[in-house]
Amino acid sequence: MLRSILTVGGWTMVSRVLGFLRDILIAAMLGAGPVADAFFLANRLPNLFRRLFGEGAFNAAFVPGFAGVLASEGPAAARRFAEEALAVMTFWLLGLTVLAEIFMPQIMGLYALGFTDEPEKFALVVELARITFPYMPLICLTALLSGVLNGLDRFAAAAAAPVIYNVVSIGFMLALPPFVPTVGHALSWGVSVSGVAQIVLLYWAVRRAGMSLRLPRPRLTPQMRLLFRRMGPGLLGSGVIQLNLAVDAFISGLLPAGTVSVIYYADRVNQLPLGVIGVAVGTALLPTLSRQVRGGEPGQAVTTLNRAIEFALLLTLPAALALVVAALPIVSVLFGRGAFTPEDAQRAAEALAAYAVGLPAFVLVKVLVPAFFARGDTKAPVWTGTLAVVVNLALNFALMGPLQHMGPPLSSSIAAWFNVVLLAWLLHRRGHLATDAELRRRVPRMLAAGLAMTAVLWMVERTVFAALGGSFGLRWVALALLVSAGLAAYGVAGQLLGGFDLRKAAQAVLRRRRAPAE
Incomplete structure (x- = not known):
């Protein structure tokens, strides 16, 4: 498992470094102004789907199912399973995209409620959201191809795909501004084009792995009904962090101008350890636990979970402490130039410290949830996740007044710890988690x-x-x-x-x- 964690973590680190370069350029060119606010909100919507599907519910439902069919029925049956999922996903994702493009003003009217009083700013958000939203079906289908590779214990290509996102975004941001109204437009086109590039890379990797997929007529077979039944509740169970971040974005839109941007920059720094450690451990852990549970090795599964928790805390505890104590120097050096003012840096640093309080919890959620999914249980994380979202929303409304830009990130941190406690208690009660010496x-x-x-x-x-x-x-x-x-x-x-x-x-x-x- 450590080898897989290092593979995913290594590629994720490359992606995060390139992501920092992209964000440094965004901060220098846009700062925390209205165009930056509009792009970050517009980009939140497809990225919410990316994080839910790519790192959450779909992977949690698809990988155990694909791995189980591969182990019990062989590669041909596993290929048919993946093709059926590809067909159904393509059908409903394209339909959802068409509806979203048509009704984007109404969607953003709810999501970007704080912008509706400024017609020009709201029109910009809607326009940018329409440009970025095609990224959603592309990246969700990329998640399916990643699931095939993960089920085959091939992690490198799927982990490398986000590198393309950052490379294309940087290229478009530097080359396209003379031909579009704003840098925000250039960034938005870069997002959607990167989705095309990622799906091409992953399809090539799947073919190279000997699992070439075709696109049959979509049919809701019994296997597909079971897959989507497991996937539905998992959207909330494994995506609690992302739903909480979406709540943060909604609340930050109601706060003073620039709040969306400073919270975004803070979250980007926080996402470095969260992405490298949390995604790597969670991605590598699920197939391992699934095999151990299916193979009748419950004791070994508990030991594996202990080592995953230990590895996660080994890196996240010092990262959280470092981000709290050194938030301002980090933000100032990374983003403090061009349109990004010292006042923006101070506000972003305060938001970063608030996020860092919950960093170990954000990662532990990604470690504990696979322990449920490996046993086919997507319901338990749902109700714990639902309670965590409710806690986050209540805290957001309570803290947005007195703490302003620190309110949303601190609310997410507290809600994440609440979720960890509930998940750990449930696993312990069922005998699936017992901390060893x-x-x-x-x-x-x-x-x-x-x-x-x-x-x-x-x-x-x-x-x-x-x-x-x-x-x-x-x-x-x-x-x-x-x-x-x-x-x-x-x-x-x-x-x-x-x-x-x-x-x-x-x-x-x-x-x-x-x-x-x-």
Whole structure:
């Protein structure tokens, strides 16, 4: 499982780095102004589907089903299963896209409620949303092809696909502005074109894996009815984080101008560890747990879940602490130029610290939910997710007044912890989660190492960073020193305290490098 986590995590890291480059350019060219607000809201809608389907419900329903058919009936039956799913998905996604394009003003009238009092800004949101929405069916079908590859234990191509999204977006943002009304239009066209490029890459990878798919006539066979029954409730169960972020976007549209943008920039920084760790662990964990459950190895499944929790906390605890204590230097260096003002940086840093409070919980949700899906249970995460969304919405309305731009991210963080507690309690009650001695021993030591790292970051930020944080180049040097000092402090403290064993981790990486490439 570690090899698969490293494969997905490595490609996700490349994608996130390119995503940061894209966001740095957006911040410099648009700042936190009205065009930026309009693009971010317009792009939220198809990306909500991307995160739900690509990282959530569809994968959770499709991968166990595909893997089960492959194991029990062979590749030919698995191919038919995937083709039937492809046909049905294509049919209803295209229909949904046509309806969305027609009724986009009404949809955005609900989603971007805070913009309706400004006709020009609202018209821009609708126009950009119509350009970006075709990305939705493209990326959902890409998720299906990714599910086929994941079911075959081939993770590299699916993990690399988001790199194309960022490359195409950057290219369009730099090349297209002279030919379109705004940079927001260039970005929006880049989103949809990247969807075409991703689906081409994944289809090629599926064919190369020996699972060439055709598009038959759509039919709701018994297998498809079961797939969509499992997928429906999973939309909420595995997509709680994304639904909470959608609630944040809705609430931020009601707050002062620029709030949508500063929350977006904060979320982008928070998404680096969340995407690299959470998506990697969740993607690699589901097929492993599914095989162990189906193979009659419940004890091994519990052990696997313990190691996944340990690995997730190993990285997210220090990341969360670092983002809280060093939020302003990180945001200032990444985005603080051009149209992005120091006031924008301060607000985005405060929102980032609020998101960081919930970072371990955001990742743990992605670790715990596959434990339900691997056993065919999509209902339990639904009601826990529903309660979490309700908590998030209530907190948003309660905190948006006194905390302004910090209200939505802090609400999401609290709701994520609420969801983790409920999921863990249910798994423990059913005998699917029992923390072993190694996990109980290591987690407090990881936390202690993280606190030691926090002290080092606080000192470096107020000495070295303050001294070097002048010109553009020196600010990057100062940030590199800050990050390096934090990593070194956490590594040394964790090794000395017994939070982890660097030698074992190095041996695992070396074993992966010696293994045949996927």
